[in-house]
Amino acid sequence: MALALVANLSFAYPGGHEALRGVSLELEPGEVVALLGPSGGGKSTLLRALAGLVPHFHGGRFAGRVEVGGLDTRRVRPADLAGTVATLFQDPEDQVVFTRVAAEVQFGLENLGTPPARIVARAEEALASVGALHLAERPVAELSGGELQRVCLASTLALRPRLLLLDEPTSQLDPDGAAAAIELARESGAAVVVSEQRPERVLEAADRVLFLAGGMLLDDAPDAWLPREAVTPDAEPRGEPTCRLEAVSFAYGSVPVVKARSLAVGRGEVVALVGPNGSGKTTIAKLAAGLLEPQAGRVVRAGRACYLSQDPGRYLVRERADEEVALAVGGDLARARAALAQVGLLGFDDRHPRDLSSGERERLALAAVLVAEPDLLVLDEPTRGVDPPRKDELAALLRSQAPGRATLVVTNDLVFACEVADRCISTAAREAVVA
Amino acid sequence: MSPAPAALLLAGLAAAALLADRIVSVAAIAAVLLVVCLRAPADRRRLYLVGAFGSGLAVFVLTPFVSQIGYHVLWSGPTVPVFGTLDVTREELRIGLFQGLRLTAVALAFAAYALLLDHDRLVQAAGFARRSVLAVALATRLVPTLERDAAGLGEALRGRGVEVTGVRGRATLLGPLLAGSLERALNLAEAMEARGYGRPGATRAPRPGWTALDKAAVTLGVAAIAIGALWL
Amino acid sequence: MPRFLALAAAVGAAVWTAVRPEDAALALLVVAAALIVAGAAWLESGPGSSKELVLIATLAAAAAAGRVLFAAVPNVQPVTVTAVVAGVALGPRAGMAVGGLAALVSNFYLGQGAYTPWQMLAWAGCGLVGGLAAPLLRRRVPLALTCLVLGFAFDAFMDVWEWLSFYPHTWQAFTALYLRGISFDAAHAGGNVVLALVAGPELRRLLERYARRLKAEVVWA
Ligand SMILES: Nc1ncnc2c1ncn2[C@@H]1O[C@H](COP(=O)(O)OP(=O)(O)OP(=O)(O)O)[C@@H](O)[C@H]1O
Numbered sequence: 112m113a114l115a116l117v118a119n120l121s122f123a124y125p126g127g128h129e130a131l132r133g134v135s136l137e138l139e140p141g142e143v144v145a146l147l148g149p150s151g152g153g154k155s156t157l158l159r160a161l162a163g164l165v166p167h168f169h170g171g172r173f174a175g176r177v178e179v180g181g182l183d184t185r186r187v188r189p190a191d192l193a194g195t196v197a198t199l200f201q202d203p204e205d206q207v208v209f210t211r212v213a214a215e216v217q218f219g220l221e222n223l224g225t226p227p228a229r230i231v232a233r234a235e236e237a238l239a240s241v242g243a244l245h246l247a248e249r250p251v252a253e254l255s256g257g258e259l260q261r262v263c264l265a266s267t268l269a270l271r272p273r274l275l276l277l278d279e280p281t282s283q284l285d286p287d288g289a290a291a292a293i294e295l296a297r298e299s300g301a302a303v304v305v306s307e308q309r310p311e312r313v314l315e316a317a318d319r320v321l322f323l324a325g326g327m328l329l330d331d332a333p334d335a336w337l338p339r340e341a342v343t344p345d346a347e348p349r350g351e352p353t354c355r356l357e358a359v360s361f362a363y364g365s366v367p368v369v370k371a372r373s374l375a376v377g378r379g380e381v382v383a384l385v386g387p388n389g390s391g392k393t394t395i396a397k398l399a400a401g402l403l404e405p406q407a408g409r410v411v412r413a414g415r416a417c418y419l420s421q422d423p424g425r426y427l428v429r430e431r432a433d434e435e436v437a438l439a440v441g442g443d444l445a446r447a448r449a450a451l452a453q454v455g456l457l458g459f460d461d462r463h464p465r466d467l468s469s470g471e472r473e474r475l476a477l478a479a480v481l482v483a484e485p486d487l488l489v490l491d492e493p494t495r496g497v498d499p500p501r502k503d504e505l506a507a508l509l510r511s512q513a514p515g516r517a518t519l520v521v522t523n524d525l526v527f528a529c530e531v532a533d534r535c536i537s538t539a540a541r542e543a544v545v546a
Numbered sequence: 547m548s549p550a551p552a553a554l555l556l557a558g559l560a561a562a563a564l565l566a567d568r569i570v571s572v573a574a575i576a577a578v579l580l581v582v583c584l585r586a587p588a589d590r591r592r593l594y595l596v597g598a599f600g601s602g603l604a605v606f607v608l609t610p611f612v613s614q615i616g617y618h619v620l621w622s623g624p625t626v627p628v629f630g631t632l633d634v635t636r637e638e639l640r641i642g643l644f645q646g647l648r649l650t651a652v653a654l655a656f657a658a659y660a661l662l663l664d665h666d667r668l669v670q671a672a673g674f675a676r677r678s679v680l681a682v683a684l685a686t687r688l689v690p691t692l693e694r695d696a697a698g699l700g701e702a703l704r705g706r707g708v709e710v711t712g713v714r715g716r717a718t719l720l721g722p723l724l725a726g727s728l729e730r731a732l733n734l735a736e737a738m739e740a741r742g743y744g745r746p747g748a749t750r751a752p753r754p755g756w757t758a759l760d761k762a763a764v765t766l767g768v769a770a771i772a773i774g775a776l777w778l
Numbered sequence: 779m780p781r782f783l784a785l786a787a788a789v790g791a792a793v794w795t796a797v798r799p800e801d802a803a804l805a806l807l808v809v810a811a812a813l814i815v816a817g818a819a820w821l822e823s824g825p826g827s828s829k830e831l832v833l834i835a836t837l838a839a840a841a842a843a844g845r846v847l848f849a850a851v852p853n854v855q856p857v858t859v860t861a862v863v864a865g866v867a868l869g870p871r872a873g874m875a876v877g878g879l880a881a882l883v884s885n886f887y888l889g890q891g892a893y894t895p896w897q898m899l900a901w902a903g904c905g906l907v908g909g910l911a912a913p914l915l916r917r918r919v920p921l922a923l924t925c926l927v928l929g930f931a932f933d934a935f936m937d938v939w940e941w942l943s944f945y946p947h948t949w950q951a952f953t954a955l956y957l958r959g960i961s962f963d964a965a966h967a968g969g970n971v972v973l974a975l976v977a978g979p980e981l982r983r984l985l986e987r988y989a990r991r992l993k994a995e996v997v998w999a
């Protein structure tokens with residue numbers, strides 16, 4: 112008997128266009144399904160429909176039927192579905208309620224009315240299953256992105272769901288962290304639906320693939336979505352160094368993060384900086400762009416440097432897209448609109464940045480940095496939430512503009528690193544140049 | 547000692563200091579609270595101790611010049627508009643010292659709470675008012691995150707060569723900071739509902755019971771109030 | 779029921795201060811605690827959905843974290859303006875809760891003191907004023923004027939507590955206290971005016987946009 116059933120589901124957000132059009136599917140118990148598709152294709156909306164959050168939490172026009180574990184989501188509120196369906200959202204930072212890990216994992220169990228005597232044991236069991244029991248007494252603010260994601264997974268697994276919905280669970284994680292997260296979800300034994308922008312991270316684990324574009328399920332995925340192997344580029348450094356770090360060291364307070372690191376990015380070069388979470392990639396990028404001053408060593412820079420921050424969608428300050436991009440060029444709207452067109456946002460001039468999808472916002476932030484035509488361009492994780500076809504366009508854009516400047520790209524996405532970069536530098540091993 | 551009884555003990559001592567009538571009793575309570583505060587690490591407690599003694603000293607220094615009490619004039623100075631003739635009598639000094647010590651004692655009690663108690667455990671220990679407890683816990687949890695957002699806003703602009711200076715410049719970042727926090731709020735509310743928040747029949751994880759030490763602390767706190775009111 | 783108890787305690791404590799002025803300090807702390815319990819009870823009886831609760835917690839945290847933006851400028855912080863605007867956009871209950879909670883939470887990071895309960899009441903009051911005078915405060919200038927007045931009123935309110943509790947009840951004492959903090963009060967009130975003029979209406983539009991998304995009507999097609 113199917114665990115979950117979606118029959119001819121159509122949905123539009125309040126005041127918005129159709130996010131889902133006539134979607135039908137069935138999920139078997141214990142099945143792992145990969146949900147792929149372009150940004151704005153409707154993946155998150157489908158996952159929210161399975162959890163009852165669409166339409167109860169978001170409102171909007173709902174047609175069709177969704178049943179999970181025999182419960183019809185039109186009549187059952189999301190909180191009542193919580194025992195059957197559990198959802199892990201994209202940003203762990205936006206899901207945690209309490210300041211201590213143990214209280215956080217217990218929260219779900221308390222809501223479900225678990226007998227008090229069993230709560231602590233169930234919470235510890237869930238933490239142990241994701242290998243985070245040692246974090247139980249730690250304050251949440253001190254955890255890394257990867258550790259926080261594991262705690263959130265534990266708080267969902269603690270509810271022992273029969274259907275586990277993961278909405279881009281690995282966007283903040285490095286490849287090893289991503290593989291571990293997907294594997295933990297598989298081992299839970301629940302049926303799992305994983306929405307993912309990086310197909311190579313989920314395809315081996317998946318029993319089945321669904322492709323959602325324009326709110327409709329397609330039969331097969333276009334070839335841009337097929338996994339590609341990462342061939343590590345190792346061209347020789349070339350070009351007049353636009354930016355050079357000489358034995359640079361940096362520490363946040365008493366915590367040393369960058370130790371005697373040397374690095375050079377030549378004019379005309381695209382250099383990828385890769386490495387595990389928390390290994391100092393963002394810190395090195397900020398040092399190169401001049402946002403941080405090194406405590407030891409020297410940073411030599413020729414010309415203007417621009418830095419695209421790691422979570423661009425959150426740092427947009429104007430109420431119109433063209434004004435936002437024009438900030439870096441003193442309000443010159445003509446250049447701003449040209450930059451918007453360059454990143455595929457033609458006609459978005461008067462849109463409010465907060466109304467754009469996550470993929471569109473990342474491209475707006477990219478335009479806001481490219482418009483200044485810097486001599487040194489530093490991009491911190493520019494492909495988070497960006498689907499493969501758009502990533503190919505971004506790689507082509509950066510390559511075409513490479514001769515005029517030095518480009519440093521920080522990324523956890525090895526496939527993208529290999530397509531866009533001439534060479535890779537890793538923060539993992541001390542001396543190893545190759546990723 | 548678990549947080550709630552410790553908080554009650556501190557409150558009891560503070561109340562006793564405010565009820566006592568003699569300088570020596572208030573000084574004794576202040577000394578006890580100071581010893582408690584000294585258990586905190588040096589760098590964290592300096593700010594609190596300076597605040598507590600500074601405000602107490604201000605009371606002691608200002609009181610004589612702003613009141614006309616007693617006859618034993620120790621010093622009389624010039625006549626100043628608004629404040630009249632500035633004079634210092636023994637009674638005014640005594641009252642200044644007494645009120646100054648009371649303020650210091652209360653400030654030290656709050657300092658001990660801030661330095662030694664885990665604010666978060668204390669909030670969660672409250673069995674009643676679940677929504678208020680959750681609101682306080684959530685707000686406390688979000689402050690570091692939103693502080694990083696605020697720093698990130700400035701950094702993202704500097705990364706584009708846009709300098710943010712002055713109160714006007716910084717005020718333009720308030721809107722985006724709030725917009726970002728409201729988006730977090732929607733995501734958080736959605737995640738809470740997906741984890742069963744709002745479902746009737748919620749239970750609470752068992753709170754560790756009060757040990758003998760905890761019970762003793764509470765009785766000591768209550769006793770302090772009674773003694774403060776009657777004898778001190 | 780808790781609201782009635784709290785108000786009764788408040789009146790009782792006020793009478794106690796009149797009878798024995800030397801116990802003013804304790805009586806005033808009891809009054810503050812009673813009013814905070816009443817505020818919490820009013821919040822407790824509010825709508826049950828997670829959206830309202832998270833909204834208030836997030837706005838309070840944003841107001842508290844917002845002071846990081848103004849750390850370099852002494853005594854300029856966005857809590858007053860945020861509480862007033864929250865009141866204007868979301869009503870007195872939300873404004874009061876945001877103000878009170880922002881005080882408690884920012885003091886948790888800045889340093890708790892005997893002034894904490896009074897700061898909670900003062901900022902909750904600012905939120906209440908915003909909520910009650912909402913129709914008047916929709917435009918930039920009236921909002922800025924109100925925040926100017928509230929800036930000075932906030933500091934005067936804090937001085938009144940310290941004066942009644944620990945200083946001789948003479949107006950010279952109150953004058954001395956108020957003059958002591960006048961430079962800070964001016965910076966606080968001045969900062970409020972700039973914030974209200976620059977960011978006030980934008981903040982209100984943001985909160986009203988959010989309030990619309992709270993309703994989430996479902997249309998079954
Ligand atoms: N809360 C919302 N309110 C209004 N419109 C929304 C909301 N969330 C998504 N949309 C719109 O609905 C459509 C589908 O969005 P959805 O987030 O489901 O796509 P997605 O496949 O998850 O995209 P991404 O890969 O970027 O996360 C998009 O056009 C998006 O702009």
Ligand SMILES: Nc1ncnc2c1ncn2[C@@H]1O[C@H](COP(=O)(O)OP(=O)(O)OP(=O)(O)O)[C@@H](O)[C@H]1O
Nearest residue numbers: 255256363368387388389390391392393394395421
């Ligand atoms: N502003 C900060 N204050 C304190 N510690 C920080 C700060 N920023 C980063 N850190 C710490 O410094 C270390 C390196 O952080 P950084 O962001 O440079 O790593 P990263 O390689 O970019 O990680 P990720 O892949 O998750 O982005 C981490 O342990 C992080 O917790």
Ligand SMILES: [Mg+2]
Nearest residue numbers: 154155156278
């Ligand atoms: Mg999505």
Ligand SMILES: [Mg+2]
Nearest residue numbers: 392393394421
């Ligand atoms: Mg990083």
